[in-house]
Amino acid sequence: MSAEAAVIGRDPAEIWKDSLEDGERRLARPASVLAATGLLGGYHVTLGLLALVVTTGALATVMPEVAAHALAAIAIVGNIAGGVILVALLRRVQAAPETAGSP
DSSP states (O other), X not given: OOHHHHHTTSOHHHHHHXXXXXXXXXXXXXXXXXXXXXXXXXXXXXXHHHHHHHHHHHHHHHSOHHHHHHHHHHHHHHHHHHHHHHHHHXXXXXXXXXXXXXX
């Protein structure tokens, strides 16, 4: 069953309660699990930056260096904008139960 199917047709208060329980469960994980998650997240970001640097270097060999760096800057700005949009959406989702009168 998809996550969307698990939400459709349910009472918003029930969804909110399940979300709180899931958050409490995640926060109660052992420190070793939290550290491993953070380490993997750090590797993910590092590999993404490495891919960007390698791609920029490769592009600089076939096009003007300034253009290659401009493309890299556009990619960085796009990633930052995507992160900001994600945070804004998450805040909106978190605020939705309050505006709907849920606990």
